[in-house]
Amino acid sequence: MGPEHALRGRHPAGTLAPYPLARGGLPGRRTRVEVGGLKRTRARPAEGPRRTSLKEIARITGFSVTTVSMVLNGRAEEFAISGDTRDLVLAAAREHNYQPNLHARSLRSRTTNLVGLMVPTLNNRFFAELVETFETLARTDGKLALFTVTHYDRAEELHAASFFLSQNVDCVFTANPVALGEVSALCARAQTRQVVLDAPESDRPTVTTDNATAALELTRRLLGSMEAEGRTGPVYYVGGMADHEITRLRLAGFRAALRERGLRYSDALFVETRFDEGAAYQAIRTLFRPGARIGGVFLNSLPLLDGLTRFVAEEPELCRPVHYAVFDYHPMMRLLGDLHLWVVKQDAERMMRMAYELLAQRDEAEPILRLVPYEVFSPAVQVAAARPARPGASPGARGR
DSSP states (O other): OOSSOOBOOBOTTSSBOHHHHTSSSOTTOEEEEEETTEEEEEEOOOOOOOOOOHHHHHHHHTOOHHHHHHHHTTOTTTTTOOHHHHHHHHHHHHHTTOOOOHHHHHHHHTOOOEEEEEESOSSSHHHHHHHHHHHHHHHHTTOEEEEEEOTTOHHHHHHHHHHHHHTTOSEEEEESOSSHHHHHHHHHHTTOEEEEESSOOOSSOEEEOOHHHHHHHHHHHHHHHHHHHTOOSOEEEEOBOTTOHHHHHHHHHHHHHHHHTTOOOOGGGEEOBOSSHHHHHHHHHHHTOTTOOOSEEEEOSHHHHHHHHHHHHHOHHHHTTSEEEEESOOGGGGGOTTSEEEEEEEOHHHHHHHHHHGGGOOOOSSOOEEEOOEEEEOHHHHHHHHSOOOTTOOGGGTTO
């Protein structure tokens, strides 16, 4: 019998039973059926794996739908369900690849089980790690993660926040925002929770690196490196926009370190540029103009290092004597052993985990600020310390 054939099969109500019609034939083909004496043709959807329902888990285990529901929603202890029962239900759910119906759950709980995260870019490893950790945490929590990239643009942040709120997300996570006040106002009007990451302290729960202190420590290392090598000349702060809050915080730390050394800061030392490789390359190329006297360069983000490495490939002898500091870290930095380089390594995964924990906290009577630890080190020194000693060399020779 060919893929197009008449199927008859009535259930007790006298209408065509739908389930047998899904059997046989080819996916996506049309099937002639007869209902009440009338012949009709309808498209059969492509076959695929069927979703295992909560009722099926109840049938398989022999427990009631209510018991199975309580177990699968993590409420077994609350309703005094035994450990043996819980383990049997969970084992059956794993064996039959049970996935909760988020829409049905949202109707019951009056929440959407959606959470949204906006980040300014994915070209920076730090923000890419935030997004990946966010998705993992949400999925583990039985929620669906939404994220969007806003390109350090105020209008795009407001558009993203409005979209998240239109989807009734349970929480809006905002990373390194440029329109924090306006986004917070939108969330407040919608009575939607908001958690802020990598931002100055505000009236919203915030998880961040202490950017000013980290920049102060990083600049101290940069200046100490220059002094140790006898390197002199102006130290420039490259990257970021003048109205960008995180740039301001890091610039404050940079200026404080200069003051400690009795070095004068002027606006000419701040090279303003967008956070992307192309803009950074052009700014650095202009900075290293013929005859320029440069002692050190503080790079305010990883994409700015991309612009530097592009220029170093063109003018290696011009760039090598200069000392550098980079706010953020990438493992590929360990290959830049011929540069005098110090970095701040933020902990993106820990920052996102700490931020997600705030989702469960309902008491917002007091603003919350949580600071995430960071590291300051030289990738070249780190590599040297990890390198095995040469055969016959004394232990004291390692890492020199």
